[in-house]
Amino acid sequence: MSSDFDQIINRDNTRAIKLEFRQRNFGNADVLPLWVADMDFAAPPAVQEALLNRFKHPIYGYTNRPQPFFDAITGWLQRRFNWDVPSSWVDFSPGVVPNLGLAVQAFTNPGDGVVIQPPVYPPFFGVVTDFGRKVIENPLIEAEDGYKIDFEHFEKVTAHPDTKLFLLCHPHNPVGRVWNDDELRQMGEICIKNNVIIISDEIHCDLTLFGHVHKPLATLSSEISNITITCMAPSKTFNLAGFSTSYMIAENPNLLQGIRSLIHGYHLHMGNTFGPLALEAAYNQSEAWLEDLKRYLEGNVNLVADFVNVNMPEVIVRKPEATYLLWMDFREWGLESSELKQFMIQKAGLGLNDGPTFGTQGKGFQRMNVASPRSIIQQALNQLYEARKTLK
Ligand SMILES: Cc1ncc(COP(=O)(O)O)c(C=O)c1O
The missing domain is CATH 3.90.1150.10 (Aspartate Aminotransferase, domain 1)
Structure with missing residues (x-):
């Protein structure tokens, strides 16, 4: 067929x-x-239609992101992940990688350690080293039945006093793992114990295959939610990467504000006219x-x-x-x-x-x-x- x-x-x-x-x-x-x-x-098709309709109007000036933008996101999280998120926890970001880089600047100082789990999407290294922070590797373990997390080593590196941040890739690019509840809970609890903030890059969350189910890290417990910023986007899911439109979710207002103040400081919050329309048509109709x-x-x-x-x-x-x-x-x-x-x-x-x-x-x-x-x-x-x- x-x-x-x-x-x-x-x-x-x-x-x-x-x-x-x-x-x-x-x-x-x-x-x-x-x-x-x-x-x-x-x-x-719904995304193409929404964009074409807007393109027909010939003025492409500054635009905002009204409530329907946030409703589309919170509706999606509710329907797809059974996650009830008030819109006050959500804010726009001009890309998930920019969000990672901003988090590194917001929550660490030069010389601090940031934990990542290679093999991993290359910008996870760059967003740390480009700002003069130290990459702390917790390499994944390659087992017969797939990649696993080395919890013993994770515990050791997160306990180091210089370690301030953990960049989680969930699902993990390139090894394709959707971390399960046990794995997520263990990572979360170890970070809570060691005062390490987690940025959970969940950009691939919608693309689960063969019956696997994605659970957002922040839904594991309110304690884990309190130290986590989740980064998501419609870009991988609906092939919209050219619009530089993504968003972050944090229950803890201090975490959200930490990144938001940098986004506003650099005036990155304007975004573009088309990305939000594409996001809404994708989440609401596709x-x-x-x-x-x-x-x-x-x-x-x-x-x-x-x-x-x-x-x-x-x-x-x-x-x-x-x-x-x-x-x-x-x-x-x-x-x-x-x-x-x-x-x-x-x-x-x-x-x-x-x-x-x-x-x-x-x-x-x-x-x-x-x-x-x-x-x-x-x-x-x-x-x-x-x-x-x-x-x-
Ligand atoms: C894990 C992961 N995070 C982020 C990105 C890119 O995100 P953005 O284009 O929103 O910066 C990719 C793209 O491949 C990715 O695989």
Whole structure:
């Protein structure tokens, strides 16, 4: 059965980073672009309609975010996560990564430690080091049945007097884990004990697959909620990253105010005219589209996992519990990091994210974005299979 997601939409001349930065990133403008985490799918029809209607009015001056913006968010959190959030806990932010950087500035001083759990989305390192803070790594443990948290080490690093902040990635990019209640509770309680504030990046929360359920960290207990700022956005879910529109949620007004004062100080609160309209149309009218998307992504994940299993069983692909990002383990090939990277570009013609950019733990891994029409994913697999024949 064909689906709208099967349609190949030409993104040339749209200034898409995924396409246009290929030369810069891979030294080759022709690799199949399966890297930057956006999707090669059209945004939901209701979103397109809302934007087109607004675009028809020719004046694009300053605009605000009235109550319907907040109602769309709180309604979404209620329906999707059974989380009752008053709008006073919610505020706009111009992106989740900006929010992480602002949190680092708001809640730590130069030289303080910030805990992250590599392999992890590369900006988790940058938002700490760019402001002169120290990255404190609590590497994930790689077990037979998937990645786990090293609680013993987590306890040790959070107890260090210099540690002030923990950046949690939930669901975790790139390993695809949706942390379960036990894991969330343990992380939360250890941070409470050690006076460490948590920024919970939950940008991938809507993209749970194969029946996995996302529980926002802050819903575990009021004590955990009190030390947590949750960052969410419709950008990954509905393919709206170009609008730089996200939001944060904090029950503790001091935490919300800590970031809000920086956002206002830098005058980042204006945002843009279109992002909030896109968010509202997505959250209020596009739930069915999201369910269809998730089924399609599961199909793509299954395609890759089955293909690899049959045709190159030495490569390990664990199905993600959430996200459209596959963390593929090529260590059996025995290539050096630079060789693996060049193999993907030159031999396989693929533009993937190189494992070591997620931390040293990513050596021997590549991250593949499967949010593309299935025929493109099949093409990528065929190219990989052909290239593999050249391995000694
Ligand atoms: C975990 C995570 N956080 C944040 C972002 C980007 O957020 P934003 O575009 O809102 O800065 C991404 C994008 O891939 C991500 O994977």
